[in-house]
Amino acid sequence: MENFAATGSGSLHGAALPVLTLKQLDVDPHGVFRQYRKDHAVVLHETGGYFVLRFADVDRLGKDPRAGASGTSFPEALGVSSGAIFDLFTYSMITADGDVHRRRRAPFSRLFAPRTINEMRKSIRRTADDLIGERYGRGEMDFFGEFASEMPARMIADLLGLPRQDIPKFTLLVYEVTKIFSFGLKPDELGEIENAIRQLRDYVDKVLGERRRRPRDDFLSAFLAAATEAGELSPEEMLYQVMPLIIGSADTTRVAITMQLALLLQHREQWAAVCDDPSLVPAAVTEAMRFEPSAAGTARLARENIDVGGSVIPAGQLVVLSIMSAMRDETAYRSPDTFDIRRTDQPRLHPIFGFGAHRCIGEALARAELEESLSVITARIPQLHLDAAPKIKGHYGVRRIDAAMRVFWKP
């Protein structure tokens, strides 16, 4: 990411900022953030970008118009200035500010509003029940592949009206595409991501084309009709708003569903407490996402010089709001490195899902999937055990679990 190359500048008083390396972050991201957070509000990343580490700064800058949407600066820094990767950043809501952002996001607000999503809870619960029921007699499963990956894929397919038989196709593409939201990509990875975005775009384009020709009683048909009548979105914008819904829903949620189960099974007393008292489920879900978030950070672009805790982020630089670091900040949480579903210091608008106008549009859906999954599993298989804890990797964007997570039980 040459445009954002770490310069060691940015300090108000001339002292160079520390530069974090991929190598150290790959080994122990929480440890690295902890080590620097105390003395530095901001650090540099070796591939570029200013990482903001403390809760109060991350929360404030997430809503500060001086730290605007990142536009196409992220792909440009990777040397990409055209093609499918570039278009994804050009046309989607997450990279836009102000009125453009409002136009792109507004058509989806009602579909993803907590009220609409709560009406889906029964069907989410039924899906969780089916996924367990189909495998119960076996006494074991790869939870990551067979449950956590299936749940969000089925739900976004149902919500948007995509055929369930398309799930294997679009999920494989999504898992490739989400790699774009990470640091330290190699040139051959960029080629594969470009290819996956192109295929996903062609897939969504085909579905939208079918709905245009033969409208159905589903969300996409209603969206196309309303957006065409309002005349506020170009055909590219329509296409590139639907894609992030599919991209945003699949990988983030499957990692979160996996991690919440893994963390609870590793803290057996808390697992037993949730099995005994289902009212603890929402708190357990929130704490698992605080402790090991599936989205580690989100990007902004400094519109002007911004002073953060005595260091200046220069105008034009990429600002990474490190949600992962903020949620382990000792000044915001008591014993932040302890997993505790009974903690009383969780903020109401939690940084897990971002900030301000860009706050995740899928929060209610993700929470419903996480909560219903945990409710069903704790009710049906309290005797569940974990074979080995999964390794979650990554310190920016969507974090990854690269191997199966085997769980077993006595049927």
Ligand code: HEM
């Ligand atoms: C556990 C699951 C999820 C997590 C942790 C998560 C996290 C996030 C975060 C951190 C942001 C960035 C907010 C910002 O920059 O301030 C975001 C934005 C977004 N998310 Fe999610 N998300 C999840 C699930 C979903 C789902 C299920 C969907 C699909 C509906 C979705 C769609 C989006 C979209 C479209 C945006 C861009 C919103 C905008 O810019 O206005 N996410 N999400």
